[in-house]
Amino acid sequence: MKRGHRQLDHTADLALELWAPTEAELLEEGAQALIALLTEDAQVGAKVERALHIDAVDPTDRLVRWLNEVLYLAISEGFLVAEADLVLHETGLDARVRGQDDGSASLRAEIKSVTYHDLVLTRRDDGSWSARVVMDV
């Protein structure tokens, strides 16, 4: 099953299209795409493991909060997520993420936040997932 992401054109900001076989993989793909944008495609190690918990009001909110958590960890703590095992609950998630915790010097681009604008999260007819997120840069 295919999985990936690409950048979409947006006048002032930056948008990402994501696709993956499952919702959990879609969220992991989003995290990796975000780190790739922040570091301009740096290699990220997966040596350090951390546990994360996110509460959200619904699945689209969960997607935004998850990506903003990944963003916060990168910007404020220098922790770059490389991989994530996610367990999705009705509205939140638990994650075991692996990454590197000395990544501040690898940050090349600024993303202020992942926004709710024009947000799309869809389960396709074949059961796979896709999403579009707009980021303020």
Added chain:
Amino acid sequence: MRIDRIDEFRWRIPKEGRMRVPGLIFASERMMRDIRKDRCLEQVANVAELPGIVGASLAMPDIHLGYGFPIGGVAAFDEDEGVVSPGGVGYDINCGVRLLRTELTRSDVTARLEDLSLALHRAIPSGVGSKSPRALSDAELRKVLAQGARWAVDNGYGRPEDLQVIEEAGRFRGADPDAVSTRARERGRPQLGSLGSGNHFCELGVVAEVYDTSIARVFGLARGSLTVMIHSGSRGLGYQVCDDSLRTMIQASARHGIDLPDRQLCAAPLASSEAKQYFSAMSCAVNFAFANRQMLTHFVRSELDRFFGRSERELGLELVYDVCHNIAKWEKHIVDGAQRRLCVHRKGATRAFGPGHPDVPAAYADVGQPVLVPGDMGRYSYVLAGTRGATEETFGSCCHGAGRVMSRSAAKKAARGRSVFQELADRGIWVRSDSRATVAEEISEAYKDVSDVVDVIHGAGLARKVVRIEPLAVVKG
């Protein structure tokens, strides 16, 4: 979408569907062709759906696609029926611009511009994740959040008289540091006194044209004199305050029965606890940004003092004005002949109060507040003066800059294989940045010609053209 032309500079989106008021866009016919290309007019119509919106959902000629609100959008809300929307302020709360005048002229710098640009780049912390040279404790940061630019002046960054020429005197009242999350404080604490990245800049320029000699004299700007413009905001602290508030506001919108055409427009009634909490936190971010620009100003003054071997007082370097671009404020406006207290959202727009308005600094009372309109790094910027026209028609609001026409990726593509630094240097503009990518994203062609924007504003009577400033040395974030 139906759009009716009203006159040479005005266009209306008639009230349709769930819109509570019409949309009103200020633009020329030529600019409208670009504006129609993206979905920013849809965003103008979406804002018109929010509860308690008064008059019209407004858009300035620098309008372009944002998230939720369009960039260049202005909306005012009724005190009782209306809402506050963090998305209508944006992530970079109180992103804004200030202008300093100097006693220097072009001949003082012509031969030394390359060195001067390097010196400014060294003196101003800039770029992705740029850090403050001052280590702040959390207790000190709380003082910054409560006191704004006043904190900076009290701690040796600038002059007491600077405060008289900052919007709101550099301090929003009602700022409650306890309303700001630990995350937001941690994100902002290392960054106070840094420019940031993207479209933030510090620019040495020269007054190239004077359109209104008497107002220019009041602003202290003469043809041939050098100026410094600083564009920055509330850094990570503001982004996190916005982010935190959106979480609350999404739930608040549902609880208060507000239907959202776009989740980013989530909002809460002005009298609600969620709105009050947002105002307390937003005001802290506003104050952080005022203190930030105040510290950057001090770094510029100190560096120019060192570079020219003349005291900063001798060099002039007086603050002309400091305006906010991304803000929600309580203001009194006359609507249909009656004075009302409104919550005015300016998202990529500036205040532009005219002569005689009580909030205009005493020095400018007779001519209106200075309205600072930066263009792109390769062309020019403008200083305008607020008019009563804006007070009457746009809740005292005006454009904030040129506005993008190209996405960042399209700009990078257009810059590929070119040396943007060299192209600008050949034209006498020394650009410095830690990031080639930023400079590529910020090429002139990525922006509207700010003179088109300003001509609409002037023509529509929202502000008067005073001077045009051309860049000489630019530090880009």
